[in-house]
Amino acid sequence: MTSTRWQGERARLQRVCVRLVRAGLVTGSSGNVSMRLRHGGGDLVLITPRGADLEELAPSQLAIIDMEGEPVEEELPPSSESALHLAVYLGRPDVGAVVHTHPVFSSVAAVAGREIPPLLDEVIIKIGGGVRVAEHAFPGTEELAANALHALGDRMAALLRNHGLLTVGKSPETALENSLLVERLAQVFLYTSLTGGANPLPAEAASVEKELYMMQRAAERETGDPEV
Ligand SMILES: [Zn+2]
Numbered sequence: 726m727t728s729t730r731w732q733g734e735r736a737r738l739q740r741v742c743v744r745l746v747r748a749g750l751v752t753g754s755s756g757n758v759s760m761r762l763r764h765g766g767g768d769l770v771l772i773t774p775r776g777a778d779l780e781e782l783a784p785s786q787l788a789i790i791d792m793e794g795e796p797v798e799e800e801l802p803p804s805s806e807s808a809l810h811l812a813v814y815l816g817r818p819d820v821g822a823v824v825h826t827h828p829v830f831s832s833v834a835a836v837a838g839r840e841i842p843p844l845l846d847e848v849i850i851k852i853g854g855g856v857r858v859a860e861h862a863f864p865g866t867e868e869l870a871a872n873a874l875h876a877l878g879d880r881m882a883a884l885l886r887n888h889g890l891l892t893v894g895k896s897p898e899t900a901l902e903n904s905l906l907v908e909r910l911a912q913v914f915l916y917t918s919l920t921g922g923a924n925p926l927p928a929e930a931a932s933v934e935k936e937l938y939m940m941q942r943a944a945e946r947e948t949g950d951p952e953v
Pocket residue numbers: 756825826827864888889
């Protein structure tokens with residue numbers, strides 16, 4: 726039932742799970758997190774098991790699946806949103822980790838169907854632009870996965886309509902930081918809308934910030950990304 730392989734990666738992902746709960750991004754057994762395992766025989770994915778309480782999860786309880794979603798060892802069944810995670814890894818070779826949560830302010834924007842504009846300087850640098858809303862699809866389906874990947878595009882976050890938030894990153898820690906940043910952005914966006922509307926970022930600043938985002942991603946590709 727348990728595995729001792731990939732111990733360092735298991736410990737890192739477990740710490741991210743605990744931080745997600747403590748930051749209020751998920752409650753109970755909702756939300757799921759994964760990490761790409763790069764090795765010679767083709768990538769694998771370390772992922773939270775189905776129905777797990779993320780705060781109580783032991784590192785050895787994380788499941789490992791291949792890129793078709795098949796369990797690699799006899800472990801707990803993988804997250805019900807495995808298709809979503811796999812679609813991102815297949816469609817975005819630069820992504821090393823995926824975090825899916827249901828935080829309140831991001832969920833408000835997702836339910837309202839409102840794309841969140843990049844109102845804060847750091848958002849374009851870290852996320853690549855505003856946070857688009859994926860078309861609705863039933864949780865756990867291939868359709869949800871395809872819609873999410875489309876909304877994600879080349880960015881690091883997307884909202885899932887009437888559902889929640891998806892963020893990605895080079896590492897689990899970065900994907901978590903991106904979730905926290907988007908949730909703060911959503912909060913600022915929604916409170917600002919109560920004041921009569923937000924001032925957009927000046928176009929020149931947004932352009933420089935997008936350039937920084939592209940440079941950072943190019944630098945990551947050049948280093949070969951051995952450390953996920
Ligand atoms: Zn969900």
